[in-house]
Amino acid sequence: MIPVNEPLLNGNEKKYLCECIDTGWIGSDGPFVRKFEEEMAKYVGRKYAVAVTNGTSALEMAVVALGIGEGDEVIMPTFTIISCAQAVVKVGGKPVLVDCEYDTFNMKVKDIESKITQKTRAIMLVHIYGLPVDVDPILDLARKYNLKVIEDAAEMLGQTYKGRKCGSFGDISIFSFYPNKIITTGEGGMVLMDDEELYERCKSLRNLCFSPDVDKRFIHEDIGWNLRMTNLQAAVGLAQLERIDEFIAKKRWIGNMYQELLSDIEVINLPVKKTYYAENIYWVFPIVLKDEYPKTAKEVMKELANRGVGTRPFFYPMHKQPVFNKMGLFIGESYPNAEKLYEKGFYIPSGLALTEEQIREVSRIMQEVLR
Numbered sequence: 001m002i003p004v005n006e007p008l009l010n011g012n013e014k015k016y017l018c019e020c021i022d023t024g025w026i027g028s029d030g031p032f033v034r035k036f037e038e039e040m041a042k043y044v045g046r047k048y049a050v051a052v053t054n055g056t057s058a059l060e061m062a063v064v065a066l067g068i069g070e071g072d073e074v075i076m077p078t079f080t081i082i083s084c085a086q087a088v089v090k091v092g093g094k095p096v097l098v099d100c101e102y103d104t105f106n107m108k109v110k111d112i113e114s115k116i117t118q119k120t121r122a123i124m125l126v127h128i129y130g131l132p133v134d135v136d137p138i139l140d141l142a143r144k145y146n147l148k149v150i151e152d153a154a155e156m157l158g159q160t161y162k163g164r165k166c167g168s169f170g171d172i173s174i175f176s177f178y179p180n181k182i183i184t185t186g187e188g189g190m191v192l193m194d195d196e197e198l199y200e201r202c203k204s205l206r207n208l209c210f211s212p213d214v215d216k217r218f219i220h221e222d223i224g225w226n227l228r229m230t231n232l233q234a235a236v237g238l239a240q241l242e243r244i245d246e247f248i249a250k251k252r253w254i255g256n257m258y259q260e261l262l263s264d265i266e267v268i269n270l271p272v273k274k275t276y277y278a279e280n281i282y283w284v285f286p287i288v289l290k291d292e293y294p295k296t297a298k299e300v301m302k303e304l305a306n307r308g309v310g311t312r313p314f315f316y317p318m319h320k321q322p323v324f325n326k327m328g329l330f331i332g333e334s335y336p337n338a339e340k341l342y343e344k345g346f347y348i349p350s351g352l353a354l355t356e357e358q359i360r361e362v363s364r365i366m367q368e369v370l371r
């Protein structure tokens with residue numbers, strides 16, 4: 001079986017992990033955590049970074065740190081991971097959804113303004129699969145209506161928008177270091193910002209809002225979480241970040257290989273290579289079956305699995321999620337592009353450990369199955 005994702009861990013990961021064990025620094029106070037935060041902030045172009053346990057908790061922290069709460073509306077794409085919507089639902093807020101573009105999978109920026117109400121507090125922009133969402137018009141809207149902006153750059157470390165790094169936009173941005181992301185720490189995430197007060201709030205929220213005053217150590221003014229990243233995770237993260245340029249080049253090489261090897265399959269849409277503001281980074285390599293092709297993505301994925309090719313389905317849109325419908329959210333709402341992409345889309349192996357031989361094998365099997 002060619003797995004849909006396999007990470008590459010053959011840099012300094014082992015060396016740094018041994019350092020943790022040899023020095024006894026395995027908890028969250030170790031030096032790799034600070035170093036990883038500093039290097040991430042520097043790389044992305046933010047002033048501050050707060051390492052946390054995963055991307056989902058990073059989003060929850062961002063929502064709480066910005067003061068979003070009961071009754072507040074946050075505009076976001078329906079075609080995304082549930083982490084985005086549930087972060088808002090968990091504080092009693094309401095996600096307000098926008099459909100996605102059929103070709104780039106990103107939020108339809110033109111549809112955002114009509115969703116703004118008196119209750120709108122923020123826009124959560126999410127970069128999907130390899131191309132950033134068109135950021136500037138969103139930042140313009142946020143300025144015009146005095147809204148906060150949360151940037152979910154979980155899939156897009158190293159990608160740029162008009163030459164500026166993803167993860168540097170809006171009030172607060174987040175990354176995930178799950179094994180299928182551009183760099184990994186096994187599980188892990190990060191919250192980045194330029195505002196010092198927001199930085200202090202996030203550090204406090206990460207650590208149970210312990211009092212900074214040593215005399216009041218166990219006296220709490222607020223409720224937080226324990227979202228501390230360990231030195232072990234940060235050691236792996238730092239080793240991964242050292243190779244970010246190589247990783248991005250490899251992702252693009254995989255993407256370009258597939259573009260070439262699959263270009264003559266008439267029944268599929270291949271991902272957009274570039275827009276006027278970015279070149280695809282191919283975090284994953286998404287395939288969309290054309291309308292005239294009779295089979296669903298599910299059927300094709302099964303045939304590929306039978307021939308040893310791992311795949312993943314596309315996101316199931318937020319407005320269709322039973323858990324939200326049961327809460328009375330998004331009833332009767334319809335976003336046709338996101339719905340259709342779920343039926344027609346899937347992605348194929350593109351992990352950093354993928355070899356040229358495997359890419360050729362996947363492509364050959366794709367040709368066979370879709371001929």
Ligand SMILES: *Cc1c(COP(=O)(O)O)cnc(C)c1O
Nearest residue numbers: 054055056081083154155176178
């Ligand atoms: C992976 C991902 C997350 C969640 O990150 P985890 O570390 O898995 O919790 C959030 N947003 C997007 C867009 C993602 O792709």
